[in-house]
Structure formats: C-alpha cells, structure tokens
Amino acid sequence: MLEIPSQADVEASAQNLFSPQAEQAVLGALLLRPAALIDVSALLRDRYFTVEAHRAIFNAMQALSDQGLEPDPVALANRLREEGSLEEPVGGTAYLQYLIESCPTSVNLLTYARIVERKALLRQLNQASLDIQDLITTEKDVEDIISDAEKAIYNIGQSRADQDLTDIRDIMRDVVRDLEKAYLDEGNTPGLPTGFQQLDDLLGGFNKSDLIVLAGRPGMGKSSLGLTIALNVAQHVRTPLQGFKVAIFSLEMSASQLVQRLLAIESGTDLQNLRVGRFGEDHWATVRQAGTQLGKIRIFIDDTPGASVTSVRSKALRLHARENIDLIMIDYLQLMTAGESGQNPRQQNRQQEITVISGAMKNLARELNVPVMALSQLSRGVEARQDKRPMLQDLRESGSIEQDADVVMFLYREKYYDPETIHDKVAELNVAKHRNGATGTVRMAFEETLTQFKSAPVYDPASMGQT
Secondary structure, three states, rough: OOOOHHHHHHHHHHOOOOOOHHHHHHHHHHHHHHHHHHHHHHOOHHHHOOOHHHHHHHHHHHHHHHHOOOOOHHHHHHHHHHHHHHHHOOOHHHHHHHHHHHHOOOOHHHHHHHHHHHHHHHHHHHHHHHHHHHHHHOOOHHHHHHHHHHHHHHHHHHHHOOOOOHHHHHHHHHHHHHHHHHHHHHOOOEEEEOOOOOHHHHOOOOOOOOOEEEOOOOOOHHHHHHHHHHHHHOOOOOOOOOEEEEEEEEEOOHHHHHHHHHHHHOOOOOHHHHHHHHOOOOHHHHHHHHHHHHOOOEEEEEOOOOOOOOHHHHHHHHHHHHHOEEOOOOEHHHOEEEOOOOOOOOOOHHHHHHHHHHHHHHHHHHHHOOOEEEEEEHHHHHHOOOOOOOHHHHHHOOOOOOHHOEEEEEEEOOOOOOOOOOOOOOOEEEEEEEEOOOOOEEEEEEEEHOOOEEEOOOOOOHHHOOO
C-alpha cells in the first residue's frame, strides 16, 4: 500500500511526470465529498490516472454519477464489486478506507486535480517529443515532419477535457459590443469589406469563422475575383497605419504568377502585355508605382502544389500566431489533398476526400475565428443544361461543400458560352446560400485582359441575355 501523502509531498511531486500521491489525494477528497465530482469532471479523464486501481475507482465514480447516483464509499464499493474490480486491481474496501484516511480534508481537491491533469499533459508532451525525435531520423520531407510535430502538439490540447458551457451573459456582452460598434459605424460593413458594395450589403462583408465558397466552371474568373477581393481587403484602411492581413494558399499558380495578376489589377495593365513587358515608358512608371503600393500591404502567399489540409492548417496556425491574419484564401479546394503533402490517398474516393477537405477548412475558420474564402471548381454537369448558371445542386456531388459552407457564391459570365453577347463585360455573382442572411445576385464588371472585377450598377438579372 502506498504511503499516506502529506500536502507537501503532493506539491513536491508536481516537478515529476508521475504523481500517484496526487491521484490518491483526488480520490480521497472525492470520497470525503462525493458531490465534488462535478467540480473536477471538466479537468480529469480516467486515462490521467497512472495507477490501475485509481483508474478503476475514478471510472466507477463517473459511472455512478452518470446514473444520477452519488459516488459515496458504500455505493462505490458496490459498483466496483459488480464490475469485478473491487479486489483486483483496487485492493478491496480497505484501500477505499485508506484513501479516505489519507486525505483529512477535501478543501484542496481542485489543487490536487490540477496536478493530476498537469502530469498527464506533461507525459503526453514528453511522448510527443520522443515521437518527434523519431520523425527526425526518417526520410520524410521537413515540411511533413513539422506538420506531424504540430499535429501531435495540437492533439494534446484537443485531448483535454471539454471546456465548460459559456454563460449567456458573457456571450451577450460580446454580441452587444459588436452591435454597438455597427450602430456607431452608422451601418458600415460589420465584416471584412470585399470592395463590392452590393455584395457587402448582401453579406455584411466576410464574417469571422465563416467558410465562404466561391465556385464556378473553369474560365469564369474565380481566381481573378478571389484575388480582387483579397486585394481590396488588404488595401482597406483599418487603422491610420495598416489595413487587413490576408493569407493566400495558391495551389494552382506560382507566387510570381499570382503577384503578376495582382500587379495587373492594381496598375490596370493588360496581363499578357505585363508578362512580356509590352508597354511604353509612361506606363512603366504606373506599373512601378503599383508595385510600390502592393509592397506596402500585408498579403502572405504559399504556393505549395497539392498541399494537404494538414500542412495548410499548420502554416495558417503559425502565420496567425505571428501576424493575426484577417482573411484566408484557398485557390482551390479540389487541388488540396486530405493526406500528407503531395500525396493523394486512394483508399477513399474523391468525394469522401473533398468532404474531409471542406470540413477541415470550416474547422480552420472557426479555430482561427477568421473568414476562409475557398475557391471551388464545378463539374461539367452545368454544361448539360440550357441555362448554364450554376445552382446549389451542382455542388452536391462534391462532398459536403454545400453543407459545410456558410456562404456559397457562383460566378457566371455569359460571354464564356456566347462570345457575341452584348453583355461581354458583365459577370453575375449569385449568392445561392447565406446561412445568416439573404441571398441574391450581384452584378459586376469584368475586364478580361486586366483580370479585374469592378462594381457595376444595380440590375435586374431577368433583363440579361439568356443562353
């Protein structure tokens, strides 16, 4: 039988990875005051107890509590007897009595419980460090090793007991504060301003923790619109000193190609002419000035091809911790993988993989409390209809994108299907899903050679040409 621990013994053991004395103190205090189990249930798990007898006792206490019964010594002994664990591994009713006698007071219960929790987390961190050491000796890419290491540490945090429920009074303070800010701003966009007034009026800007999906067929200009919005967000003056910060994960274009597009948008230069340097000296000054302006904004770019959800998440977490990012853009979802970076697991079909990816992006938006704008490719099913405007049903074969998204926007340009249309510079952005508000169609002007979208006057979609 273990020695009776003093409070000094319990506190001294906090310097090591194991503390059977603290475990004893927790169980003894609970036997003295069974109703206090509810106070430690948010801190402790049965796996936090290193002694088998202690795990069995704590499990039995929880089982009794789940049944609405108080886990007093008599009820606990009976429960352990029914489970066949009273004698082994517990050691009979004599050990239960010993636990009571070894803890003269339950006043320090939470102190003991926190020591048990801390020991458990330290053991997990110690094991993670050993696993990371093993990873270093493998032939895996450094990025994958970093991603696995971060995942191991993150999982330890996730393994902790659930957080307590939040009092509505605390939530109400935050809600009222945000409403007051909107009121004082006299109706200004509460979320991130996209730079398109009609869209901001419809959505209230891009809001925190939202997954915003911008979808369309290839050639519609999704990347150009996404970049235009990202640029508008980054250039919006939040304070006299800086605008918002944007992270772009470009899985299709290289960083230099992406910056060329941003430069074409900012300078109003034909993208092809910009690439080959086909412009006069006067316009070169405009390009240089645009480059200077772009150099002042805070956009961060990762152009890893075939990036996995794990690597995107780990990079986003690191960047957010360092820079406090305001918007994340993914271009585009179908180029991501659900497995390790650069790999495409075939054990599951593509629809299942897209489900994992879209769910991970929604979780990322909630975890960082920032909007995530994810571009998405649509299948050829759109082409089979007479009216080629995308609809929500076009996403339903793409995993759970529609379900996970808070906002779904479809980009459509009539010129793509009818080169002779009189609406050659018009684009429609249909907000087909808006979890927290209205839906509708926004008209935009599109300069194809500049890869640039601009706001356009309010219009009636029915008056536009049909294909």
